[in-house]
Amino acid sequence: MSEKQPTNPNRRTPFSDAFRSFIPQGWAPYDTTPLTRLPAAEAARARRAAISAQFPGERLVVPAGGFKVRSNDSDYRFRPHSAFAHLSGLGTDREPDAVLVLEPVPAGSADEPGVDGGHRATLFFMPRAPREAEQFYADARYGEMWVGQRESLEEMHQLTGLDCAPSGELAESLAKEADTVRVRVLRDADADVTAQVDSIRAAATGTQTTGEQSAEERREAELAADAELATALSELRLVKDAFEVQQLREACEATARGFEAVVADLPEALRRGRGERWVEGVFGLHARHAGNAVGYDTIAASGDHACTLHWIRNDGDLREGDLLLLDAGVELDTLYTADVTRTLPVSGRFSEAQRRVYEAVLEAQEAAMAVIRPGVAFAEVHRAAITVIATRLEEWGLLPVSAEESLSEEGGQHRRWMVHNTSHHLGLDVHDCARARTENYRDGVLAEGMVITVEPGLYFKSTDLLVPEELRGIGVRIEDDVLVTADGYENLSAMLPRTPDDVEAWMAPLLGR
Numbered sequence: 001m002s003e004k005q006p007t008n009p010n011r012r013t014p015f016s017d018a019f020r021s022f023i024p025q026g027w028a029p030y031d032t033t034p035l036t037r038l039p040a041a042e043a044a045r046a047r048r049a050a051i052s053a054q055f056p057g058e059r060l061v062v063p064a065g066g067f068k069v070r071s072n073d074s075d076y077r078f079r080p081h082s083a084f085a086h087l088s089g090l091g092t093d094r095e096p097d098a099v100l101v102l103e104p105v106p107a108g109s110a111d112e113p114g115v116d117g118g119h120r121a122t123l124f125f126m127p128r129a130p131r132e133a134e135q136f137y138a139d140a141r142y143g144e145m146w147v148g149q150r151e152s153l154e155e156m157h158q159l160t161g162l163d164c165a166p167s168g169e170l171a172e173s174l175a176k177e178a179d180t181v182r183v184r185v186l187r188d189a190d191a192d193v194t195a196q197v198d199s200i201r202a203a204a205t206g207t208q209t210t211g212e213q214s215a216e217e218r219r220e221a222e223l224a225a226d227a228e229l230a231t232a233l234s235e236l237r238l239v240k241d242a243f244e245v246q247q248l249r250e251a252c253e254a255t256a257r258g259f260e261a262v263v264a265d266l267p268e269a270l271r272r273g274r275g276e277r278w279v280e281g282v283f284g285l286h287a288r289h290a291g292n293a294v295g296y297d298t299i300a301a302s303g304d305h306a307c308t309l310h311w312i313r314n315d316g317d318l319r320e321g322d323l324l325l326l327d328a329g330v331e332l333d334t335l336y337t338a339d340v341t342r343t344l345p346v347s348g349r350f351s352e353a354q355r356r357v358y359e360a361v362l363e364a365q366e367a368a369m370a371v372i373r374p375g376v377a378f379a380e381v382h383r384a385a386i387t388v389i390a391t392r393l394e395e396w397g398l399l400p401v402s403a404e405e406s407l408s409e410e411g412g413q414h415r416r417w418m419v420h421n422t423s424h425h426l427g428l429d430v431h432d433c434a435r436a437r438t439e440n441y442r443d444g445v446l447a448e449g450m451v452i453t454v455e456p457g458l459y460f461k462s463t464d465l466l467v468p469e470e471l472r473g474i475g476v477r478i479e480d481d482v483l484v485t486a487d488g489y490e491n492l493s494a495m496l497p498r499t500p501d502d503v504e505a506w507m508a509p510l511l512g513r
Contacts, residue, residue, distance in 0.1 A: 008073060015138065024132035030149075035158040040334050041089035043243035045116050045161065047236060048087050052102060052117030054232050058182045060102040060119065061174065061197055062087055062233070063190035064095055067141070077293075081189040082428040083233040085335050088123060089160055092292045092333040096141070098125035099170055099193055100162075104181065114163045123162040124170040127153045171196065178204040184229040198222070234435035237427050239449040244427060245483060247336035248451055251291070252481055252493040254330040255338040258286035259496055262326060263510040266318065266346060275318030276300040279326065287330040295337025296430045299327035302346065306475030307459040309420055320347045323354055325475055329430065339430050339453050340493045341479035348507045353470045355500050357458050361476045362498060364388035364456035368422055372482060372489040374448045378441065382422040385456040390414040398466060416466075417459055423452045426481055446484045451492070455479030 051060065064084040067075035078096045085091055088100050102119035109115050114122075126142045128150040129135035140146045153164045165173070170193075174183070178200050185197040205218055213221070240248070265282050269275035279300040287294045301311040302318045306325035318324060324346050329338035343358060345351075350358060368385035390403035393414050399406050406414045425432040425441070432451075433441060446452075457477030460467045478498060483490040497506045 011073070015134075020134075023137050024130075027131055030152075035151075035155055037161060038089045038091070038159050040085075040091065040243060040247075041159070041161050043241050044087055044089035046241065048102065048119065048121050049117035051087065051232060051236055052119040055184065055229070056118050057104045058184055059104060059174075060229060061183065061185040061193065062100045062102070063186060063193040064088075064090070064098040064100070065189045066097045066192070079292075079335070081186065082237075082335070082432075083186055083230075084189065085428055086233070086237060087121075088162065091335045095123075095125045095156075097167065097190070098123060099167075099190070100124075101170070101173060103173070121162050122173070123156065123160060123164045124167050124173070125156065125164065126167045127151065127156065127164070175200050175203075182225070184225050186230055186233065187223075187226045188230070230435045231437060234433045235437070235440055238425065238433050238436060238440065238444075239447055240427060240451055240483075241449070244336060245449070245451070247332055247334050248338065248426065248481060248483070249492050251295075251330050251332050251336050251338035252340065253495065254286070254290040254332070255328065255340050256493065256495045257290065258283045258328065258330060259326065259340070259342060260510060261286050263344065263507050266324075266511060269318050270320065270346065273317055274315060276302055276305070276314040276316045279318070279324065280314045283326070283328045287328075291330045291332040292335060293331055295329040295331035295339065299325065299341075301325040301327075301475065304462040304473040304475070306343070306477075307461040307473070308475075309459070318346050321351065322346050323350075323474065323476065325477055327477065327479065335428050337426070337428075337430050338481055338493065339426055339479065340481060340496065341455055341477045342496055342498075342503070343476045343478065344503065344507065348511050348513060349504055350500050354474055354476075357460070357471065357474050357476050358478075358500050360389070360392040361456050361458050361478050362500075363392070364422075365454055365478050365480070365498070368454045368456065369480075369482060369489060369491070372446060372452075372454075372484060373487065374446055374484060376446050378423065378444050378446055378452075381446075381452070381454060385422040385454070386414065386418065389418050389456060389458065393417060396468075416464075418457055420455075420457070422456050423454055426451045426453055448484055448486050450484045452482055452484070453479055454482050 062084050064080040067078055070076045078093055080090060080094060084100055101122050101124060104118060105115055105120050114120050135143050137143060137145045144150060156164045174197060183197055185194055187194045201222055262279050262282050269278035272278055280298045283298055284294055297312040299311050300314045302316055302324045303322040305311045305316050306323060324344045326344065327341040329340055331337040345354065364385040367388045368381045371380050371384045387407060390406050393399045394403040399413055401411060401413055405411045455477055459475040460471045462473040464472060481492045483492055497503045
């Protein structure tokens with residue numbers, strides 16, 4: 001593995017003068033063929049204009065973030081902050097330590113190149129260094145010999161349509177007119193950039209003599225302003241544009257192909273042992289090949305493990321007669337991810353008890369989908385699903401009270417067997433728009449262009465003595481990604497079967513039966 005810690009003497013060998021003079025020689029010139037604009041770049045312009053309209057006259061600082069340490073001097077693969085990706089159009093592995101700055105422009109500048117709404121967007125990043133520079137051969141984070149050929153300023157402009165500047169000019173840009181221009185920063189994206197902004201603010205307020213605010217009050221106001229930016233950037237993603245919808249549709253299609261590959265390899269997963277890991281690996285292979293990677297850690301839960309909601313250890317065996325709960329999604333190179341769950345009989349056919357639980361969950365999911373349309377409360381989707389769940393639990397004699405009582409604010413007993421909510425927003429993040437205000441998310445209403453999951457479940461742990469023995473160890477969840485349309489919804493992941501009969505019919509040829 002490469003390293004980015006220059007202080008580790010055991011991992012660095014000094015470069016001789018002879019090497020330094022030799023290394024720049026004999027390289028072919030860089031290809032100057034113009035680069036094709038990134039797929040998300042055009043859509044990103046409209047998003048920048050939308051956020052510009054919310055903060056006129058203010059400088060907005062949106063970092064991509066940097067590498068996260070995995071262990072010692074080895075990093076996790078880089079993924080930019082979702083807000084940065086949303087506004088820049090940059091996706092896979094781009095662009096560590098970059099910062100997008102939206103600089104307010106005078107009125108009447110809207111038609112100028114590079115101006116989106118009332119702001120000019122500039123991408124500050126580390127461009128490709130010349131081959132005679134030490135960075136070319138010695139920098140494990142940016143050096144071409146370590147991480148591959150990087151873009152020049154002009155090439156990055158071609159890819160994104162953004163004005164581009166080297167990272168070294170960021171500090172001067174942030175400090176410009178800091179005593180008169182209000183600055184907001186996305187605080188959680190990059191601690192170093194946030195600290196830089198805070199330092200500039202402190203220096204600027206130190207030159208002011210109004211005395212109207214104490215230092216503590218100014219600090220609270222700055223934090224509140226930054227929080228407002230984070231919320232606005234999150235809420236900007238609540239309604240997806242046409243590009244985003246198409247990306248999510250493609251992510252679902254790629255995910256469906258991954259599920260098919262898993263089913264086809266179930267016999268091998270059974271044969272090898274530790275089959276949950278085999279399932280995870282097969283899906284991960286397809287996710288990495290079709291897109292960037294998995295959008296979140298795959299849940300490959302067999303048997304009683306399916307009753308653990310976030311089972312990502314995936315170290316168990318698959319057994320004939322058990323169910324496999326597979327919750328997985330492909331993240332595309334643009335970073336949009338699917339989030340789909342299917343509960344599959346490992347043998348290819350449901351038992352009577354498994355089918356009974358499965359059909360109850362499917363009924364709950366269909367009830368939830370039936371209410372989806374613009375203007376409906378987001379919470380109504382969950383209410384529709386959980387009403388079915390509570391009713392079936394009452395019919396099976398599991399609830400200590402009536403379904404109606406359990407569904408009341410004073411009840412909740414049904415949550416023993418479905419403790420999670422039915423839906424969340426989906427997009428660049430698997431749990432997208434998390435910083436949105438409660439009144440616009442949990443207490444909000446559905447709007448055309450929103451994409452949410454619908455994922456009811458029932459989980460009967462093997463240790464649950466309130467459950468009949470034949471149901472113990474059965475966990476079922478069915479999850480689809482749903483687009484709110486003008487008059488209802490579209491199930492983006494409908495290419496994967498949902499009814500038990502269709503699941504069995506789909507699995508049979510894949511299993512060679």
